[in-house]
Amino acid sequence: MPELPEVETVRRGLAPYLEGRSLVRVDVRRADLRIPVPRDFAGRATNRRVERLWRRGKYLLMELDDGATIIAHLGMSGRLVLAGNGVNGQGRHDHVSFETEDGTHIVFNDPRRFGLITLAGPGDLENHPLLAAMGPEPLDPAFDGAVISAALRTRSASIKAALLDQHVMAGIGNIYACEALFRARISPRRKAKGVAGQRAERLVLALKQVLTEAIEAGGSSLRDHRRPDGGLGYFQHSFAVYGREGEPCPGCNCDRDETGGIRRMVQGGRSTFFCSRRQR
């Protein structure tokens, strides 16, 4: 499910229930996620207070009062939801659950188990292998044309592939890569190193805008994404190209013919949606 806006939506939804609260009970019902939940996970998290719920790229991070940090990634199908919204903590794919001191139950549910929950000890987060090499946050004010140009300058891969590479920048997935390239009018086939100057400026602006708008809309609910309260995001209604193969291009209104309309191609095994007339 989750790219940066969806993870940020989850963070915002859960923060009021977690920040400043102690975890009085932690249950691991299934530990064989993408990387195994550590054996001592429940013991190390129980009776710790959550100081801060924050996000790095697509990772949700729960900083605990002993300096350790719970690391969660939702993979393709993961959810972190408040119990009671169709999830009770006992379901087939309810793998980990947390209960806070005021009786709130939060459940990590992930049918495909591409997600993970683990824990970094005090001081270990910065060097944690999952996070250490991650690129900059696209919504950081310091993320600008110069930063993105420097990150892309050495990359001969396509710009679409570069956007999906979490070492280049953090949090972009297939949907927002397609949407940002459309807004920036850049061909997904263009070499990443060819995105500099004005193109880089347009791309930075497009990324910031599409991510911000998506967060404001509560993310995109296609198959799996739910807000922590069970509610739907609705940014999917604002997609310009993603999943719109065969439709007229909303930018130039070109219709489906030799050169126009929204087309789908496969890059690196992932679908790319684009308008070859508008994106160069």
Place this chain on the structure above:
DNA sequence: CGGCAAACCTGCGAGC
């Protein structure tokens, strides 16, 4: 380094 395919795992919709 790059590009690609496959692997991880389950569910869903389309088509027959």
Place this chain on the structure above:
DNA sequence: TGCTCGCAGGTTTGCC
């Protein structure tokens, strides 16, 4: 109704 196929928002690994 029921089966098979293809596809899915992510990431890693291995091969050429």
